[in-house]
Amino acid sequence: MDELRNYARELLEKEEVAAVIGYQQVTEKRTKPIVITDPAETSRLVFNEYCLNNLAVYLTKARIRSLMRTKDKTMKLAIVAKPCDVHSIVALIQENQIHRNDVHIISFNCHGVVKDFGCDFNGDNLAAKCIKCETHKPLYFDKIFGEEKQTPKAGDASLEKINELEKLNSKERFEFFKSEFDKCIKCYACRAVCPLCYCQRCITDKAIPRWIESSSHQRGNFSWNIVRAFHLSGRCTGCGECDRACPMDIPLSLINRRMAMEVKDLFSFVSGRSLETPTLVGNFDKKDSDEIFM
Template sequence: MIEAIRTQARNLLENKEVDVIIGYAEGSDSTRTTPVFIRKPEEVSRLIFDPRCINSLPLYLNKRHEYPQKGWKRTGIIAKGCDIRAITQLIAENQLTREEVYIIGVPCDGVVSHFSKWDGRLHDGNQATKCAECDVHTPTDCDFFPGERPEVDRSAPYKVSAPQVLNLMGLNTDKRFDYWRQEFDRCFKCYACREVCPHCSCNICITDRTQPNWVDQAAHTKGVFAWHITRAMHLVGRCTGCGECTRACPMDIQVDLFNQRLKDVVQESFGYKSGYSQDEKPPLITYKTDDSEDFIQ
């Protein structure tokens, strides 16, 4: 598979159809991989793909980052099914046009939940939980796919979130608050959850705005709660569930539980699943003139 990808990548670069290919390369040790930017055809041998390729690379396509750059023909990207959902969502939100990106889709059987759990193969003990529920092991929309792309039935009924969300929902409010207070006590607001998110696309984040100061900047209880709740709310109906925020958290806080819960709410209320349509706008960033509620008037 990887040879087909490298060959395609080389062709794209040689024919100047893309200016760069964003993919995965070997990381700093054998358990890790790293994002890589390939610009020369002879560098394509650095490209790899296996279950250690956890990162959601579409974050680099978000307008806050430098890809695609002005004057570029196209940005190539190696994308798992879940990454393509993120790209699709970026397109739906006008962060990107489909023509600006060349998607090299990869079939993916799942990735590890954390690099430290990699023992040479993927198994039930180290696979990320998001992969168990995944319906895009075979990518949906891509410009290139190594080999034959099988037909996939994606009509399975919507499944509610991970058991932890349900467990938390089962607690009374005080207990749930205690849980989060304990977790958030470790948060120091490094904003890894924000920076790693493909969908956090504001040029100036609301937490960095000081006039007015919407969110206390210090990492005390109030400031931390305000940040994480704001983050979750801003991603309602937009989060594609890549779980990068939780993986990136250096303090090991499971911040995507909020996003998972809100994903359920959006599904129940609007029947909307993010990342499957370039045209359908997320329900909370659009409105309809024939909306049954009158708040908009």
């Protein structure tokens, strides 16, 4: 922990970065995001199994980016990122939302985080994304801390659920999602926490014309959740923040994960894994499968 704090303090003191986006401890089993500009505050930084948030979401926020520019120079933003959060950063770079040179990635060898604050860290309480995780070491980083440790073993309940839904007929599946989407209250927490939902103005907020009804009734909820699923296909990196943020416990990442599986099958593309490959939607190939057209 001290290594991290000292490193972050030095970055700020040497004015290599304008701010450090990291985690601070709130209670024993809860952390929260903190944006540090004052080197003295780096003593609050932590990294542990309770660092659930995907902080990449802050990299595109105008108010955070405004910290980068002072009168006479432009500085980077340092971000504390789990290896899976690095995927989101990579996806943002691929999509030209940020530049690689604008971020200073401080990452860790990660052995998983808990599914929710307040839980003990063990196989039963492992976050869904950690169960299927294949990247315990970050793919890209500017500084890495921590030793490699074994991730607790756990069953992949979300994959089981996807398989179970696959077995249903389309009507039954529709009923399942209908009952889930009925709960939606349109607080847009799923959108707010998603690093890839970076649009300055979301299609749901556009009123002329009104593409998506703002009411949280069945039709409005379906339009929003389907649009969300499509807009994130080939872009979602599977961080699962939407699941965690949803106050109504709608299993949103089931949809995103299923779409990611589709994208992988059809185009052999996984979002946020390589800075060299172009984005999925930005790269048309004549050999691409036609199966996406219904």
